[in-house]
Amino acid sequence: MTSRDQPASPATTSLANRYGGQKRSLSGRTKRIILIAALAAGIAFMAWVSTSNATSSVTFKDIGYSTPDGTLAEVDFEVTKDPAVAAKCAVKALDSKFAVVGWKVLDIGPNSVDTGKDGGRTTVHRVQVRTESPAVSAVVDNCWLPDKQQ
Structure with missing residues (x-):
């Protein structure tokens, strides 16, 4: 008795059985x-x-600094913000090794439109920072809008 060979299934059918059908x-x-x-x-x-x-933008620009004596530094800077809002700026004094020897946070309140320049947006400020040792530099570290207290 001889049996007839079964016809081979197409390759695509066997691959589909093994790996799954074609993706749609x-x-x-x-x-x-x-x-x-x-x-x-x-x-x-x-x-x-x-x-x-x-x-919520507040920008600042250092104008200059002076160190009148070994325990004091003065910083001049500009703040640009909406005239109707208040801001805070952190000012630091540094020694010759860039260590912070003085730090102060300055509150800058709202101002009128005719104060400063640019319609009251840019105002100039001077702050004195007490130092624990002689400073060789003083800069504004950062300015921000404080969260509203309710």
Whole structure:
């Protein structure tokens, strides 16, 4: 008795059995929805970045410093902010090894539009910082808008 050989199954069928069927591609509608969602997320992110920087910005610029004696440093600087809001600036005095020898936080209140320049946005300030040893430099470390107390 002889048996007839079974016809060989095509390679694609055996590969599909082993590895699974062919993957379906995304439909045009699904691709469109993904593209619209990505664009909406990008626009929302750009809006958030542009509004967060515009609403809470305080900048400062060191003008100069002096050290009248071994226990005092004076710092002159400009602050640019919205005239209607208050700000705080941290000023530090440094010794020859860049160690902090004096530190002070200055409160800068709201000001009128005719104070300073640029419509009241930029004002000049001078602060005296007591030092524990002679300072060779004094700078503004940072300025920020304080959180509103309720």
